[in-house]
Amino acid sequence: MDFFFNEPNRVVDQVLGALARSAPLIVAEPGSGVRILARADWRSEQVAVLSGGGAGHEPSHAGFVGRGMLTAAVSGEVFASPSVAAVLAGLRHCCGKPGALLVVKNYTGDRLNFGLAAEQARREGLHVRTVIVADRAEHFASQLLSLGMTLSSCTLPGHPIERRSPELGLGIHNEPGAEQVAPKDAAEAVALVLTPLLAAAEQRYGEQRRLIVMLNNLGGCSTQELAVLTDELLTRIGVERIALLVRPAPLMTSLDMHGFSITLLPAEDDYVEALSSVVAAAAWPGVYRPHATQTFAVAAESDAEPGVGQRSPANEQAIQRVTAALRAAEQQLDQLDARSGDGDAGSTFAAGAKAVDGKLANGALSSAEPARLNDELGRLLAHAMGGSSGVLLSILFTATGTALTAGKSWPDALLDGIERVQHYGGAKLGDRTMLDALIPAVQVLPQGLAAAATAARAGAEHTATITRARAGRSAYVPEHALAGAVDPGAEAVALAFAALAAS
C-alpha cells in the first residue's frame, strides 16, 4: 500500500464525496453517472459560472465552488475530461434566465466536450457563453505567466510508482517538461522558475511592474517545503514588488506530484480587487499583501554578574560542604545510575557542584541573602549542570527564590519549589526520583537540619525497594534491574542534607 486510496475507480467519487458532505454543496445523484458539485444555495437569479475538467487536480475545481467563485464544477475521471452529457447536465441544473458562463481550460478534451455541451445547451434554448482560458479571456490570459518545476512525476491510482527526475515545466498529467534540470537546493529550484518568468514579465508588463504572485503546491510538497519555497520567492521578487500573494497552497495539483508552480500577473487594480474579494469556496486560500519582516528587540542574556549582594562566610562553608560531598560521590552516583540510566548522574551533580565552587571562589554568590542566592543558583545550574536534572534543580531554586521573596519561610518556600518541580517534571513521591529524599526532608525541616538529613536518608534508602519507576529515565528500565539499588538523585539529596546537618 503506497497511498491512502481504495480501489482506483473509487478515488474520484470519494474525493468529491468528502467535499460534498463538508460544504454547502449539492451533487448530481450517484446513479446518474455524472459528477457535478453545485452550490446548494444557488437560486438561478444571477449568471451561473461553471467549470470543470479531469480529476486528480483537486482542489480544482470542486473546491472552488461557493459564493463569489464557481456555481458548479463538473468532474471527469482522473486526468480525463468529463463527458458532454455531464457538462450539459451541469448547465441544465444551474442555468436560469440570466444565463451561464462556462469556463473551459485550454486542453483539447475539455475544449471539445465542454464546447459540444455548450452547443447542445444553446440548442435547448439555454443562454450559455463560453470562455476558453488562455485564448479568449484575452486580456487577462495574455498577461498570465506560469511555470512549474518538479522533483518527481505523479503516480496514478492503481499504477506503479515511477519517479521521473527533476524537470522544468512538467505537465500536470506528467506530460514531458521543457527540460530536465538538476537544482542543488530550493534556492536554485526557485531561481530556475522565476528567472524566465520575471524576464517575460519585464517584457510584457514593463520594467519593475508590481506583481500578483501565486505559488501552487503541485501535490507532494510538505508544509515546510512550501514555506521554504515561499521564503525564496518573497526574497527573490522582493516584498515591495508584490502587491498580492495568493496564500501558498495546493490549488491545481497533480495527485502526489512533488513540485510547485509559480504564476505572475501585473498588479492591475481590478485584478487586485477581484482576487481580494471574500468568497465562500472551501479551497480558496485567500490572499495576503506580504511585507518586510517586522522585528522586536530581545534583551541579550548577559553572562556578566549582575553584582553580588551580602555574603555570609558561615553559609558559604555549609554550601562548600555540600559541593565537596557531591564531588566526592561522583563515582558512586555514576555506578548507581548505571543500573537504571546512562551512568552520568554522578558527573552531572559533580559538574553542578564544581560550578558552584567556582562562583564561591570568585565571591560571586549572595550567600547571606537567601532569595537572591536561590535565584543565582537557579541561573547557574540551568547552564552548568546539563541534562534534565540541571533544569529541574534550576526550577527548584528559582521557584524557591520567588517564594522567599514573597515572604515565605524556608520550608514553605522549598515546598513551593518542589511543587513546581513536580508540575513540570511530572514525578510524584514514590516514583523513584530525587523527590523521594527531598520531600520527606523538607517536610521535617522545621525540626532542624539533623531531622531533615535523617528523613532524606530514609527516603533515599526506600527507593531501593521501588522497582516500578513511573518518571525519569528509570521508567524505561526492567524491574529486576532496579531492585536493591538506591536512586542516584535521591542519594545525592541525602548526601547534601547530611553535609548541611554536619555544618
Place this chain on the structure above:
Amino acid sequence: MDFFFNEPNRVVDQVLGALARSAPLIVAEPGSGVRILARADWRSEQVAVLSGGGAGHEPSHAGFVGRGMLTAAVSGEVFASPSVAAVLAGLRHCCGKPGALLVVKNYTGDRLNFGLAAEQARREGLHVRTVIVADRAEHFASQLLSLGMTLSSCTLPGHPIERRSPELGLGIHNEPGAEQVAPKDAAEAVALVLTPLLAAAEQRYGEQRRLIVMLNNLGGCSTQELAVLTDELLTRIGVERIALLVRPAPLMTSLDMHGFSITLLPAEDDYVEALSSVVAAAAWPGVYRPHATQTFAVAAESDAEPGVGQRSPANEQAIQRVTAALRAAEQQLDQLDARSGDGDAGSTFAAGAKAVDGKLANGALSSAEPARLNDELGRLLAHAMGGSSGVLLSILFTATGTALTAGKSWPDALLDGIERVQHYGGAKLGDRTMLDALIPAVQVLPQGLAAAATAARAGAEHTATITRARAGRSAYVPEHALAGAVDPGAEAVALAFAALAAS
C-alpha cells in the same frame, strides 16, 4: 536533491521567515538567537497566550498566532525544544499587566524548558501561569482521544531518506509506534485508527455521544488522499454523529511523514462554541458541520428516439451518397492519416457514416426538417464516431441546427457552425485540417453544390502543400512527413461535397 530545502540549518528560519512576511506578525530580531513570532497588533491589555516547541511540525505553532488564538509562538530547531532564554524572551515581549498563559505540550524537553522560563519570568515579577496539555487542562485533555497511522516515517533535513513500514501510533519525531500494521487500503487504514478510538470514546463519553472530529495530515498526504480519508471517516462515524469537523488539513505535521491522525472530543457546547469562533490565525482551517450528501436529479439521456419529424426521400438519397462515398474511402483515408496520425481517420468517418446509414434504414432521421436533422446528426455523431473528429462534427451540426432554428440560411448557419468548430477546436484556415476544405466550400455554397464541391476539392488539394500543421494531431509530425499528402479530414469533406453535388 530530495526536498525543496536549502542547507538543513536554514530550514526553520526560512519556514518562519515566509510566515513572518505574509501575516501580521512581528518576530524576534534575527541576531537575538531566539525564534519568536508574535501578533503585530498585540496591545498587552489582555492575557497573552503563548505556546511553542520544536520545529518541523508546522503550521504548529506559528501558524496559529493571530487574533482569537495564540499571542506568540516560540520555536526551537527541528524536533528540539526552544531554549529557556527563548521562552523567557517571548514572555517578556507579550506579558503585560493582565499576565500570560503559557501552553506547554506534554513532552519532557518542552515541560522543563518552558517550565523554567515561566519560573524565571515569575521571579522577574511577570504574572505567568502554565497549562501542560494532557495533564492540567484536565477536563479537556482527559476527553481528547488521538491516534495516528503512517505509511512511512519522516526525513529530517540533511538526513538520508529511510522509510519505515506502516505503523499505528508512530510518534511525530519518528518514535516507535504501538504496532506495525499492514492495511490493504484507505478503508482499512481508517478502521485501524477509528476502531480503538471509537471504543474508547464509548467508554469515556458514553454511548453514541456526538463528536467533534479532527483529521490531521501528518505531512505527506496529497489533497486527494486526505479527501479519501475524510470520506472514509465521515462514512464510518456517520455524519449525524459528527457535531463539528475541523477541516482536514496539516495541523501538527512531522515534515514529510506520510500519514494522518484522528482526534475525537465529545461535542460539549462550550467546545463547539470555542472551536467555531472566527479567528485570524493563518493556518487555522476552520470547522464544518458535515451533512448527508444532498443530491439533485439528472435527466437520463435516453437513447430512445424522441420521435422523428418529416422525411424527404430525395434528401435521404443525397445523404446516402455521402455515407457511401465515405465508407468506400475508408482505406484511402486511413492511409493518408498514417502519414500524419495514427491511421484511423478512414475508419472513424466510416463509423460515422455507418451510424447515419443505420438511422436512415430505421427511418429515424427528420430528413425534411433541416434544423432538426442537424440536431439529430449532432447527437448521433458525438457517440457513434468517436475521437475528436466526432465531437467536432457534432459541434458543427449542433450549432448549424441552432442557427437554422434561429432563421438563418443554410450557408450562414453552416458558417455559424464552422465558427464554433474553430472556437472550440482552435484551428484556423491553413492549419491543415478539414476546415481547409469546408470553409471554401461553404463560402461559395450560395452559388450551388457544384461550386462548393469544386472549392472543397481545391481546398483539400491545397493541404498537400501545407507542411507546417498548427492544429490537430499533424502539429506533432515532422514537416517532411506531411509534404505531398492531403489532410484526411479535408479529403473526407471534399468527397462528401462531391457526393452531394452528384445528387
